[in-house]
Amino acid sequence: xxxxxxxxxxxxxxxxxxxxxxxxxxxxxxxxxxxxxxxxxxxxxxxxxxxxxxxxxxxxxxxxxxxxxxxxxxxxxxxxxxxxxxxxxxxxxxxxxxxxxxxxxxxxxxxxxxxxxxxxxxxxxxxxxxxxxxxxxxxxxxxxxxxxxxxxxxxxxxxxxxxxxxxxxxxxxxxxxxxxxxxxxxxxxxxxxxxxxxxxxxxxxxxxxxxxxxxxxxxxxxxxxxxxxxxxxxxxxxxxxxxxxxxxxxxxxxxxxxxxxxxxxxxxxxxxxxxxxxxxxxxxxxxxxxxxxxxxxxxxxxxxxxxxxxxxxxxxxxxxxxxxxxxxxxxxxxxxxxxxxxxx
Numbered sequence: 001x002x003x004x005x006x007x008x009x010x011x012x013x014x015x016x017x018x019x020x021x022x023x024x025x026x027x028x029x030x031x032x033x034x035x036x037x038x039x040x041x042x043x044x045x046x047x048x049x050x051x052x053x054x055x056x057x058x059x060x061x062x063x064x065x066x067x068x069x070x071x072x073x074x075x076x077x078x079x080x081x082x083x084x085x086x087x088x089x090x091x092x093x094x095x096x097x098x099x100x101x102x103x104x105x106x107x108x109x110x111x112x113x114x115x116x117x118x119x120x121x122x123x124x125x126x127x128x129x130x131x132x133x134x135x136x137x138x139x140x141x142x143x144x145x146x147x148x149x150x151x152x153x154x155x156x157x158x159x160x161x162x163x164x165x166x167x168x169x170x171x172x173x174x175x176x177x178x179x180x181x182x183x184x185x186x187x188x189x190x191x192x193x194x195x196x197x198x199x200x201x202x203x204x205x206x207x208x209x210x211x212x213x214x215x216x217x218x219x220x221x222x223x224x225x226x227x228x229x230x231x232x233x234x235x236x237x238x239x240x241x242x243x244x245x246x247x248x249x250x251x252x253x254x255x256x257x258x259x260x261x262x263x264x265x266x267x268x269x270x271x272x273x274x275x276x277x278x279x280x281x282x283x284x285x286x287x288x289x290x291x292x293x294x295x296x297x298x299x300x301x302x303x304x305x306x307x308x309x310x311x312x313x314x315x316x317x318x319x320x321x322x323x324x325x326x327x328x329x330x331x332x333x334x335x336x337x338x339x340x341x342x343x344x
Contacts, residue, residue: 005031007301009029009341010026010042010051011333015046019310019335020334021334024045024048027333029296031301033327034327034329036312038332042075047063049061049338053341054119055343056118060073063089066085066088070084076119079120083113085102087111097115098174099112099113099115099150101113103146108129110129112127126181128159128181129143130143130166134163135191139243140164140165140192141163149198157172160195160196165190167186167187167195167198169184169187170184187220190211192214196210197210198210198220198248199248201250202254206230208248210248211245213243215234215235215241215242216234217234230275235268236264243263245261246291247292255271256271257271258293260292262290262307265284265288266283266284267282267324269283269323269324280322286306287306287308287309291305292304294340296341299319300317301314301315302317303339305339310336312339315327
């Protein structure tokens, strides 16, 4: 008899009115049918808009101003704890022991915390900030750090700054658990593009950047230790720019790239197996304003968090062609904005 082991996902949400969400939601996915089910919520917290799940526990924050109580939250099987964040409207975090970094969209700075051996955040080690602005008067008056990513094969932290059209790379020394993060390169992105998120290939010789404001894909290549722009293209065809491109994911075999475009309610599929990406398809997201999406660990399913239609939608993913097919399954969650698979 085949045992049908459900896959479990945490959902970050916005809880401020008109949303009725109370914090981090919990859903299951049937890996044979794609059926989704809403389970008991995990923890009440205001605006837990981004999540990271590790073997040590679950990390999130309250996306608010520091005056309203922006805080880093850690939840484990043994305990929970929180620390104040010295920044406004945190929007992204990443972990590489012994460090945890948080990008603060509102204040534009990045906070780096130290973790202990159990994964518990201990103290603020460093604040990183580079002043600047971009040409978009409504969206780029100041720095807006939107993503932090620790590289896997080097002691570097990448910060994607939507407000200044730059990606900053910092070197650090983990053996010293130091507060010294030294700027090693600032990569200028196309003016007014508003870079939001990036993903690296496994060898970290290429990076794929989704630019929110221009709704473009920019590919960076590493050449003699420095990153340079090697290609850029529009994400959508014959579509008015909505300045709202969002999440980006690279398939495990590194052949297919997926990007969500919130204003058009689309998931874009590109073949990136060659030097020049090929646009393959645009899929309706099954709702409105696809803020985030995620692959299941086996790569067979793709779940989309549609913020404005208050639903999570499941697609079956063909691992050979990259094609997405709606399963017809969804579940209702108010203002879903982040998805992570539960790690035991």
